Amino acid sequence: MDTPSLTQINQPGAxxxxxxxxxxxxxxxxxxCAHCEGDxxxxxxxxxxxxxxEPGQRIxxxxxxxxxxxxxxxxxxxxxxxxxxxxxxxxxxxxxSDFLGRPGRSVAAFSAVAMGHVTLCCFxxxxxxxxxxxTPQIANRLLEMTLDELDxxxxxxxxxxxxxxxxxxxxxxxxxxxxxxxxxxxxxxxxMQVELPLSREAMADYLGLTLxxxxxxxxxxxxxxxxxxxxxxxxxxxxxxxxxxxxxDDADGxxxx
Amino acid sequence: MDTPSLTQINQPGAxxxxxxxxxxxxxxxxxxCAHCEGDxxxxxxxxxxxxxxEPGQRIxxxxxxxxxxxxxxxxxxxxxxxxxxxxxxxxxxxxxSDFLGRPGRSVAAFSAVAMGHVTLCCFxxxxxxxxxxxTPQIANRLLEMTLDELDxxxxxxxxxxxxxxxxxxxxxxxxxxxxxxxxxxxxxxxxMQVELPLSREAMADYLGLTLxxxxxxxxxxxxxxxxxxxxxxxxxxxxxxxxxxxxxDDADGxxxx
DNA sequence: CGAGTAATTGACCCACGTCAACTAGAGTGG
DNA sequence: CCACTCTAGTTGACGTGGGTCAATTACTCG
Numbered sequence: 001m002d003t004p005s006l007t008q009i010n011q012p013g014a015x016x017x018x019x020x021x022x023x024x025x026x027x028x029x030x031x032x033c034a035h036c037e038g039d040x041x042x043x044x045x046x047x048x049x050x051x052x053x054e055p056g057q058r059i060x061x062x063x064x065x066x067x068x069x070x071x072x073x074x075x076x077x078x079x080x081x082x083x084x085x086x087x088x089x090x091x092x093x094x095x096x097s098d099f100l101g102r103p104g105r106s107v108a109a110f111s112a113v114a115m116g117h118v119t120l121c122c123f124x125x126x127x128x129x130x131x132x133x134x135t136p137q138i139a140n141r142l143l144e145m146t147l148d149e150l151d152x153x154x155x156x157x158x159x160x161x162x163x164x165x166x167x168x169x170x171x172x173x174x175x176x177x178x179x180x181x182x183x184x185x186x187x188x189x190x191x192m193q194v195e196l197p198l199s200r201e202a203m204a205d206y207l208g209l210t211l212x213x214x215x216x217x218x219x220x221x222x223x224x225x226x227x228x229x230x231x232x233x234x235x236x237x238x239x240x241x242x243x244x245x246x247x248x249d250d251a252d253g254x255x256x257x
Numbered sequence: 258m259d260t261p262s263l264t265q266i267n268q269p270g271a272x273x274x275x276x277x278x279x280x281x282x283x284x285x286x287x288x289x290c291a292h293c294e295g296d297x298x299x300x301x302x303x304x305x306x307x308x309x310x311e312p313g314q315r316i317x318x319x320x321x322x323x324x325x326x327x328x329x330x331x332x333x334x335x336x337x338x339x340x341x342x343x344x345x346x347x348x349x350x351x352x353x354s355d356f357l358g359r360p361g362r363s364v365a366a367f368s369a370v371a372m373g374h375v376t377l378c379c380f381x382x383x384x385x386x387x388x389x390x391x392t393p394q395i396a397n398r399l400l401e402m403t404l405d406e407l408d409x410x411x412x413x414x415x416x417x418x419x420x421x422x423x424x425x426x427x428x429x430x431x432x433x434x435x436x437x438x439x440x441x442x443x444x445x446x447x448x449m450q451v452e453l454p455l456s457r458e459a460m461a462d463y464l465g466l467t468l469x470x471x472x473x474x475x476x477x478x479x480x481x482x483x484x485x486x487x488x489x490x491x492x493x494x495x496x497x498x499x500x501x502x503x504x505x506d507d508a509d510g511x512x513x514x
Numbered sequence: 515c516g517a518g519t520a521a522t523t524g525a526c527c528c529a530c531g532t533c534a535a536c537t538a539g540a541g542t543g544g
Numbered sequence: 545c546c547a548c549t550c551t552a553g554t555t556g557a558c559g560t561g562g563g564t565c566a567a568t569t570a571c572t573c574g
Binding site (some may be wrong): 085140144149156208248 | 336359415445
Binding site for chain 4 (some may be wrong): 422473
């Protein structure tokens with residue numbers, strides 16, 4: 001459950017097995033490096049190193065220093081905040097191509113935890129910051145990504161502050177479906193399948209609910225025929241229009257991204 | 258209550274009366290122009306124009322196009338989201354030096370409303386975007402500011418998702434006090450006075466509560482001697498330590514900014 | 515002084531949290 | 545292959561924080 005030491009992870013062996021050439025990288029055109037080419041891409045390629053995390057493993061603790069920044073290559077990680085009495089709120093989901101860490105500040109404002117098996121493409125902080133100064137493509141791409149995240153965070157504030165438990169669950173499923181559909185370059189429709197990337201508890205932390213309420217609402221949707229289960233984490237959306245209705249959003253939440 | 262037409266506002270007269278030279282501007286070193294000097298500042302000075310809004314006036318509607326971006330020079334504006342049935346959630350407060358509008362996207366994701374008398378320093382979208390391309394100081398400053406806002410939005414998610422009504426009110430007052438103290442370059446302490454920049458209803462929209470609950474909790478804090486009122490909008494924090502306790506945060510929420 | 519808006523206060527109730535028991539799988543090891 | 549444990553999820557019973565509706569009060573501005 002603890003972060004392995006640097007030496008442990010920086011071993012050549014650990015590297016080689018996950019190494020990917022940038023031009024074959026699955027997140028090549030969505031990550032912070034998206035606009036880089038030629039020399040600037042080569043420079044990043046030289047700097048980068050990979051790290052992997054097991055499900056449940058802590059990537060960084062809120063308040064600790066993080067001596068690198070990087071992109072999620074595969075897997076899902078959570079950004080969370082915790083109060084002294086243990087209440088926790090997830091404040092972001094890091095999906096492949098999302099950026100972890102804040103240039104210009106080495107103390108992490110939030111904890112990051114691997115939700116499944118996670119691989120990061122990392123850059124040591126100092127060289128990366130230096131590179132941001134000399135390569136405007138990187139800073140510009142990061143600005144774009146940060147603006148997107150800010151918009152998403154603000155959307156989420158509406159959900160947390162104003163939506164009912166039922167609406168929260170429906171919104172979450174709708175967003176999963178829209179993202180899944182976008183990846184496959186088609187529209188979200190009936191009988192589409194999605195994988196829940198989170199446990200009930202993690203969903204509760206994300207949605208500002210308790211895990212019992214999540215369980216009840218999910219099963220209520222099942223009972224009412226809006227969704228079906230397929231195995232442990234699979235969900236079939238049997239009635240997408242109904243799901244959108246239940247989410248409280250207007251019909252075409254224009255999420256493309 | 259409606260946004261005045263462009264011509265109405267762009268009249269030379271309306272301009273002149275609020276015009277400020279950049280080197281005398283109160284937000285000179287905190288706004289998006291903070292890192293600009295010499296030529297780049299001159300360029301901005303040439304491009305800029307001012308607009309004013311009355312209390313309650315809508316600056317832009319969610320979904321409308323906004324053909325300019327700009328900085329709040331004075332006053333407070335809110336960024337809000339509204340559901341079809343009227344539920345609204347404030348997703349940000351724009352204070353002096355804060356930036357309004359998103360470069361690269363002319364459709365506003367959120368409504369902006371003036372909470373008091375507001376003055377904006379505006380730039381037409383296209384020239385500003387062009388200038389961002391040629392002047393890295395601007396893009397860099399905007400990145401810094403956006404990262405700060407993202408952190409603040411995520412802090413707010415914890416409040417919205419997990420805090421009780423009492424904790425929300427206490428947190429809000431604490432934040433006001435910390436900002437006030439920072440402006441005066443001292444520590445927040447007992448018997449410090451703050452001005453509520455928001456009505457009960459606006460506070461409710463900000464905190465994800467109803468205005469009745471806001472009223473009850475504020476008055477409960479008064480009854481218990483944690484705060485006192487001074488006139489309509491003035492509040493004296495008679496017991497700051499207690500207020501921080503009630504907020505649920507650990508003692509020194511390191512908010513400087 | 516009267517009208518209009520903002521704020522307070524009370525009575526009621528329900529959505530969701532809490533606490534606790536129970537079930538279903540997924541390993542693990544004899 | 546079956547007990548044995550461990551974790552994740554479900555379900556029920558119950559209490560309450562905060563929402564809703566409505567009446568009242570306090571300010572402000574003609």
